[in-house]
Amino acid sequence: MPTELGILKLIHILCLVYWLGADLGVFYSSYFLIDEKLSRETRITISKILFFLDQTPRISMILILPSGIHLSKILGYLDTSYFIVSVIWLIAILWLTLVVILHIRGQSAKKLALFDYWLRVSLVLGMFITVTYIFLYQPEFNWAAMKIFVFSLTVICGLIIRRNLRLFEPAFMALINGQDTQTSNTVMKESIESSRLYVVFIWICLLFNTSLGLRLL
16 A cells, blocks of 8 residues: 555544544533533633644644545545645635634634634535536546535535534633623523534534445445
8 A cells, every 4th residue: 555545544544533532521420511501610621622632623623634635645535736735735724724823812813713614615515616617517436426415515514513612712712700690501501512413413424424435435
């Protein structure tokens, strides 16, 4: 097996493993985060673990796309140039850098967070255009188009989750500052619970795309 192909397969597989594995950890931890029976200190400690674990799915989501596109190019599942593949990798690396900066700076980088949001929206639109083009003009590559489409659904779910959690952060800051109330706790609980369905749908999309990759579907 050529080194390039082996490295790409390793990256792609690890992205799936760390995305799904860490997401399960975040999902389970969220139940304790909103448990009012636990002490404030315990919930804050849980939040630190949760927020750290949450970076892994974010990073994995970014890297799984360029590695998948690159693999599809090498294996002949997608008709594109190495120039396009290189551009996709460059965008992914810049996006990854942005995500790391947002993790480090937190609330002090609101403009970067907004840029990250619209970058994801643009990515979804770009994937929809790509999928439509493949279905219409390159039907022999529909397999790759389907995987790209399913991946775009995970990005959309991520955007919906971000919207559902928009009130979570101020409510959680009240908890950190010892100013939490029944209302703020309810806001945290409702924000988390309204996002769980979309998290599960992301897992389904990941398993579906994995099944496609293994030729089980």
